Amino acid sequence: MELQDFEEIKTVLLDNKDTITAISRLAVQKELREKKLFEIKLKNLEFKREFHLVYHKNKSKSLLFQTFVDFLKSKF
Numbered sequence: 001m002e003l004q005d006f007e008e009i010k011t012v013l014l015d016n017k018d019t020i021t022a023i024s025r026l027a028v029q030k031e032l033r034e035k036k037l038f039e040i041k042l043k044n045l046e047f048k049r050e051f052h053l054v055y056h057k058n059k060s061k062s063l064l065f066q067t068f069v070d071f072l073k074s075k076f
Helices: 006-015 025-033 063-075
Strands: none
Touching: 006 025
């Protein structure tokens, strides 16, 4: 099953006890804290994803903006 919305994914997880998914820990931090969901730690498994930086091409780019872009490029 492929779902796009975090809330929809959480609803499926909470309503179906035999369901697992790969989802951002931040998206389910409340449910983890309340012990409604639990985390399964996996060894030797790495997930990769692409990130896209989107900004208005005609806007001026401040030093803060450029510093942030440089930081992102160094991390990803």
